[in-house]
Amino acid sequence: METNKLILDGNIVASSIKADLVPRIAKLIGRGITPCLATILVGNDPASATYVRMKVNACKKLGIESRRIVLAEDTTTEQLIQTIQQLNEDITVHGILLQHPVPEQIDERAAFEAIQLHKDVDGVTTLGFAQNAFSLAAFPSCTPAAIIAILDFYNIQIEGKHAVIIGRSPILGKPVSLMLLNRNATVTICHSKTQNLEEIVKLGNIVVAAVGKPKFIKGSWIKAGAIVMDAGYNEGNIGDVDYEACLIKASAITPVPAGVGPVTIATLLKHTVDSAENSFFSIL
């Protein structure tokens, strides 16, 4: 076992976030508002069903209501958007989560865009992305927010650090890059067309793996003392980082499971409670 290595424990960070929510939820309920997250699962993907179940269970434990909507595999874009619009109009719903991915026939982007900004607790709309990119009010995507929350929890400085992000998806690589940039990191974004990936990852004081490929990031790519954040979650509970090998080089690292994952869920709950509070203040 390595010593002087900081294992960034997502369960501890998630517990801390959730502990802060307990009195806030109690206060809301006292005012007659039960925070409510609507989850939409389209089709029969077993992994997606599991993710939704985890989120619903996390809600239940804290006293957040969840509204589970399950739509058939052959749902059309129009049907899905109609469901979303009903949830937009329902004042008892504070957050809407459309579980990604949806079946092929659905225009996922159009469905995401149908979610009202103030209920976009998962940070999937383009407007939410941009507002977050400009440090405005919207909810950031949950995984990028979780990565920042972990760094902050462990008092890891971001400003002035060189952060290397591997991956550029709309809800992970791109927003986490901009959030780290807004926190004054120098940011490099890599992807499948990056040449000399190993050399570039080696520049990183902070490395964020967001590729979706098991054990893709090798120990030899990591600069000694770097901080390694593994946002991957591949079949069999395997991250994007070769954990054992990277642990040797890193000064701090998130494991998988029990790293970024639980903090992502806690962030979703936090955004739902934020949204419920906002809805209370907006009717005052």
Add this chain to the structure above:
Amino acid sequence: METNKLILDGNIVASSIKADLVPRIAKLIGRGITPCLATILVGNDPASATYVRMKVNACKKLGIESRRIVLAEDTTTEQLIQTIQQLNEDITVHGILLQHPVPEQIDERAAFEAIQLHKDVDGVTTLGFAQNAFSLAAFPSCTPAAIIAILDFYNIQIEGKHAVIIGRSPILGKPVSLMLLNRNATVTICHSKTQNLEEIVKLGNIVVAAVGKPKFIKGSWIKAGAIVMDAGYNEGNIGDVDYEACLIKASAITPVPAGVGPVTIATLLKHTVDSAENSFFSIL
């Protein structure tokens, strides 16, 4: 004089863009639609007045109508937004340009946001930023689009290159970073808090200077053979790049003036014509 150096001539690129617009404008006018750009200048900043005049003159030369709106120095946010909303509703106006910067008492972001997406030819709204970041339909900011247009005009490959951007503003550094990323460059974004800026700039196959500081980028920072794009435009027609010094190292470079500047204006005209065409097709 150096040989084998490619001077990226913005006037040639701008002429090419404008030449493509001539038949499109003629066709629109034949259909009874004169493309029209509304410019809004608030207050008495002489540099802003000059920029607006350059844009209006460029419109005139091509037969694009311009609607010049000049508001007093003490205009309120509400008054400015009201003016923008009138232009949004005016079907004879196809593009709205609010000249940056506005006087201090105005909430510039709120004013930008008031511009309808399909008239946001200058790419200043958050929604436009995000759609551009996701390679969706909106008009990108003009200077980032101009930088890409110059690279494309000269057949400079972007994919797989390491692009280093110095600057992170909402209408320049951030969008150009995401546009280069979407064109498969590896992208590093630097700024005032970046440590070892010189070393990082030296990694760049493509260097984009977007700092707003005269001659900030030194020749010694440039990797031999790099492509240097100077988006700066400081008092006295001076770029962000120490041109003479960087010319020695670079394989290709934009001068100031006659580099990115004229292509930015040509891009604004192109977006206005695009918008006029879109308005025609939307009423068919």
